Amino acid sequence: MKVELENLTKRWGNVVGADSMNLDVKDAEFVAFLGPSGCGKTTTLLMVAGIYKPTAGFIRFDGQVVNHVAPKDRNIGMVFQSYALYPHMNVFQNISYPLKLKKIPKDEMQKRAQRVADMMGIGHLMDRRPAQLSGGQQQRVALGRALVKEPQLLLFDEPLSNLDARLRLSMRSEIKRLQMGLGITSVYVTHDQVEAMTMADRVAVMKDGKLQAYSTPDELYDRPRTLFIAGFVGNPPMNFLEMEVVRENGDYHARREGFDVVIPSDRGEKAAGKGNVILGIRPEDITISDEGTPAEVFIVESLGRDDLINMHIGEASIHVLADPVLGLKMGQNVRLDFNTHKVQFFDPTTEKSLLWA
Amino acid sequence: MAEAVMGRKVIRGQKPPSRWAQFKATMGAWGFMGPATVLVLVFFFLPVVILFVISLTDLSSSNFSDPLTFVGLNNYVRLFRDRFFPKILGNTFFYVAVTLSCFNVGMALLLALLTTHINRRAGFFFRLIWLLPRITPSVIYILMWRRISHQPPFGLINQLLAPFGVEPQYWLFEQPWLFVILVNGFVGASFGLILFSSAIEAIPRDLITAAKVDGASTWQSIRDIVLPMIRWPLLFVTTYQTLSLLTSFEYILLLTEGGPGLYTTEVWALTAYKRALKTYFGHNQWGYGAAWGFVLVIIGIAMSIIYLRVFRFNELVQEPKIDVL
Amino acid sequence: MTTATFESGSQSGVKRFLGRTLPYVLLVLSISPIVLGYAWLIIATFSYRTEGLFPIDAAGNIGGWTLSNWSFLTDPAIWRVTLNSFVLAVGMVIGVGFVSSMAAYSLSRMNFAGRKGFLSLTLLLHAFPSVTLLIAIFFVLNFLSKIPAIGAWFGYNTLGGVALVMISLDLPLGIWLMKGFFDNLSWDMERAALIDGASRFRVWWEIIIPLIKPGLAALAIFNFLSGWSAFLIPFTFTVGSKVANLPVYMRQMISDTAPTNWNMIAAVGMFQLIPVLIFFIFTQEMLLSVYAGGSKGGT
Ligand SMILES: Nc1ncnc2c1ncn2[C@@H]1O[C@H](COP(=O)(O)OP(=O)(O)OP(=O)(O)O)[C@@H](O)[C@H]1O
Numbered sequence A: 001m002k003v004e005l006e007n008l009t010k011r012w013g014n015v016v017g018a019d020s021m022n023l024d025v026k027d028a029e030f031v032a033f034l035g036p037s038g039c040g041k042t043t044t045l046l047m048v049a050g051i052y053k054p055t056a057g058f059i060r061f062d063g064q065v066v067n068h069v070a071p072k073d074r075n076i077g078m079v080f081q082s083y084a085l086y087p088h089m090n091v092f093q094n095i096s097y098p099l100k101l102k103k104i105p106k107d108e109m110q111k112r113a114q115r116v117a118d119m120m121g122i123g124h125l126m127d128r129r130p131a132q133l134s135g136g137q138q139q140r141v142a143l144g145r146a147l148v149k150e151p152q153l154l155l156f157d158e159p160l161s162n163l164d165a166r167l168r169l170s171m172r173s174e175i176k177r178l179q180m181g182l183g184i185t186s187v188y189v190t191h192d193q194v195e196a197m198t199m200a201d202r203v204a205v206m207k208d209g210k211l212q213a214y215s216t217p218d219e220l221y222d223r224p225r226t227l228f229i230a231g232f233v234g235n236p237p238m239n240f241l242e243m244e245v246v247r248e249n250g251d252y253h254a255r256r257e258g259f260d261v262v263i264p265s266d267r268g269e270k271a272a273g274k275g276n277v278i279l280g281i282r283p284e285d286i287t288i289s290d291e292g293t294p295a296e297v298f299i300v301e302s303l304g305r306d307d308l309i310n311m312h313i314g315e316a317s318i319h320v321l322a323d324p325v326l327g328l329k330m331g332q333n334v335r336l337d338f339n340t341h342k343v344q345f346f347d348p349t350t351e352k353s354l355l356w357a
Numbered sequence B: 001m002a003e004a005v006m007g008r009k010v011i012r013g014q015k016p017p018s019r020w021a022q023f024k025a026t027m028g029a030w031g032f033m034g035p036a037t038v039l040v041l042v043f044f045f046l047p048v049v050i051l052f053v054i055s056l057t058d059l060s061s062s063n064f065s066d067p068l069t070f071v072g073l074n075n076y077v078r079l080f081r082d083r084f085f086p087k088i089l090g091n092t093f094f095y096v097a098v099t100l101s102c103f104n105v106g107m108a109l110l111l112a113l114l115t116t117h118i119n120r121r122a123g124f125f126f127r128l129i130w131l132l133p134r135i136t137p138s139v140i141y142i143l144m145w146r147r148i149s150h151q152p153p154f155g156l157i158n159q160l161l162a163p164f165g166v167e168p169q170y171w172l173f174e175q176p177w178l179f180v181i182l183v184n185g186f187v188g189a190s191f192g193l194i195l196f197s198s199a200i201e202a203i204p205r206d207l208i209t210a211a212k213v214d215g216a217s218t219w220q221s222i223r224d225i226v227l228p229m230i231r232w233p234l235l236f237v238t239t240y241q242t243l244s245l246l247t248s249f250e251y252i253l254l255l256t257e258g259g260p261g262l263y264t265t266e267v268w269a270l271t272a273y274k275r276a277l278k279t280y281f282g283h284n285q286w287g288y289g290a291a292w293g294f295v296l297v298i299i300g301i302a303m304s305i306i307y308l309r310v311f312r313f314n315e316l317v318q319e320p321k322i323d324v325l
Numbered sequence C: 001m002t003t004a005t006f007e008s009g010s011q012s013g014v015k016r017f018l019g020r021t022l023p024y025v026l027l028v029l030s031i032s033p034i035v036l037g038y039a040w041l042i043i044a045t046f047s048y049r050t051e052g053l054f055p056i057d058a059a060g061n062i063g064g065w066t067l068s069n070w071s072f073l074t075d076p077a078i079w080r081v082t083l084n085s086f087v088l089a090v091g092m093v094i095g096v097g098f099v100s101s102m103a104a105y106s107l108s109r110m111n112f113a114g115r116k117g118f119l120s121l122t123l124l125l126h127a128f129p130s131v132t133l134l135i136a137i138f139f140v141l142n143f144l145s146k147i148p149a150i151g152a153w154f155g156y157n158t159l160g161g162v163a164l165v166m167i168s169l170d171l172p173l174g175i176w177l178m179k180g181f182f183d184n185l186s187w188d189m190e191r192a193a194l195i196d197g198a199s200r201f202r203v204w205w206e207i208i209i210p211l212i213k214p215g216l217a218a219l220a221i222f223n224f225l226s227g228w229s230a231f232l233i234p235f236t237f238t239v240g241s242k243v244a245n246l247p248v249y250m251r252q253m254i255s256d257t258a259p260t261n262w263n264m265i266a267a268v269g270m271f272q273l274i275p276v277l278i279f280f281i282f283t284q285e286m287l288l289s290v291y292a293g294g295s296k297g298g299t
């Protein structure tokens, strides 16, 4: 099923939940809503579910406006962060509840519930109450309950954030596999960007109720259109340095005190002659080498596989990923090599990208 | 509303949200409210109106079948000119003030301090015993008190005080107010007791320990720490119980019926009730009784509004987090 | 935990001993009238007559225990009256339980036109001196009596009428209490049920009600006790003994018969107290919490 949001807005008095959201989800597509806490992800999702009434704007399912269609008539399944299982019902009753409400005959209900439960790997827990299940099992029950009525749209509201890291990882691939297998259009809310980047076909980045960007994970990562996206997507976050880009002898130089690198002309020409611009470069695109820009190690933070190192270049401060075997120490002087094919440029006042706008 | 306006703008094959559907949804909600609404209308709203209307007539059990005659504010004039009006007013003030300060707040606070001071189980036990009068059916409860205060040779007080050489007497008859206040106070105190003791138990122990370390005496730590910390429950119990006492008369009706003698322990609410519904001679002056009742209703409404304001009950109300009905 | 909360550090042994025991002495003294009253009731129930706390026989000596006060149990009238009391109590439990949990549900969880108004009204009625309306309710019941089908069941001098009045007057407290329970339930669960395909009514009945059973139970105890012990309203709106409940029946025994048999009345009282005491003993914690929960406005 195709889902379209048009100028979708939700307000409570002065509080803005979602502000003029425009986006579409293609049939069988997996879309993630990504954004910091309080940015309106849940609000938008609940409007799609029919729980909240939009203050303005439209929601279309396959071209039909469904603003006034009751949640139960929208043929959707939803999984909540808190699982939202019915504590007084056992697993079977929880999973089969949507079927019971549809007045499906008993034996068929039994069969379908069992099939979904088996698919989720909880077929042997049918008599247990939610309180007798682990978090992961509970989330599987919730997923089973959402899937059992074979919905045309699946909504997830941070379904994995109550699970421990290891379980989150396995559930992540499981959900993705299920969704691909069943081909159900899905909207997945999360504030975990790794989740969004790895699972989704397209990611909608939100901030303060507004849609900031909507594109594939690769595009968000490689071609951020705004300063916010560039800073928000990617971990550790992108470094930003204010500088000037000038053309000299046919080369484009990005310059500030203690810093002068040559930029490939396809990128440089867009930033040149614009006065002060913001250069962005991800920590993984900077390597420590024998020659290049001199910098001084300030703080070394171990991330396990890598060290995250805070360096000073003159007055500026940047983060770099480095191999722990280098054994860098505070105060040590090194040289940095910038992968200039990956630099970004932003206008400091409009905060828009100079490369991809 | 923006929503309604947008809704009517028909877009690509979508029928506008029918007003009928919205109406039906609202009706669905009122379906839940229905029974409560009907009962509130019939047994709160209607009675207030009826009470006022009757208070403007001379309706009584002797002219019940005649057409209503309106007498304007005569009943109110008569009320204020009543020979016993000052007496009843005074009684009401006395009753409310003394019961409230000595028992519903005073005793409740004292008991709360004592029961939180001692062992937890024991404190719970005493609180529970104090709850007993409240859940004892009023008729039985009064029966007990009558016996306690009865004339010789039946009364319990006489028997207990005999060894101390106290002259036996009919206590209820000699000291009617004492017993009216005791009887109501023993029921009233448990309300404050429960609220105060849970508030006191919620005070962080560190605070009191700190005061002790600073060398505060028991009395000082109560005055400087406990009382300020339970300010809200204190204020709440005081306002709420003032209203309850002002309008309560069941126990007085059962204990003394306002006697002994003329209007000795008669309070406002009892007067209204007796005038209108239970007179000795079977002559019920509904109109006049309603006037007494209506004045009390006005006081009650005024006080309820004050008490809602003071305690900002509206702020306790949260908004539903589901829009659809 | 025997350490006293407010005890100060440096005190002499005598003072400390006083600090320990004085509260107990005061508390025991404070409950003495209650204990005395109950003691008398129990003794009186099993004796011909009492002087003070002593049972007295015909000769005026201490003694004379008897079961004769309980002879009222063979009188069919008492059983009808008991049944009336029971019906009234159960009526209160069901009536207030149903009506207030429905109203409280929609007030707490539904966004409908008029919600705010009704909510403020409930709060207002909560503190409203409803007994002052009895005079006017008398007329309402009289009017209901005249309505053909309803009158016979819910008019003046009917058990239904009394029950209706009592239910109504208890509603504000019931709604407010239940609303407190609903307010604390998870929104996500209710959203999930709506998405699963349930109507609001089914959500209420199949999901919400099972979850607030403790709240309903507390409310039920409260209402059973107030229905069972009801005096003022049955007394005011019934005449004669056909629809009397136990408290009214007791009251009639006191005023009507010239030489009142106090000991038999005590026995009737004891009889009536049995269910109250059962609740008292088995639901202590709940009772205290009901009254504390009703705090935002009990009686
Ligand atoms: N029912 C409501 N009434 C009033 N304001 C609300 C309501 N629900 C959400 N809001 C506000 O709307 C904004 C968006 O909330 P929302 O729950 O959609 O955020 P979110 O992106 O899901 O955040 P999180 O990651 O913390 O779940 C917040 O400022 C929130 O306070």
Ligand SMILES: [Mg+2]
Binding pocket: A041, A042, A043, A157
């Ligand atoms: Mg959220």
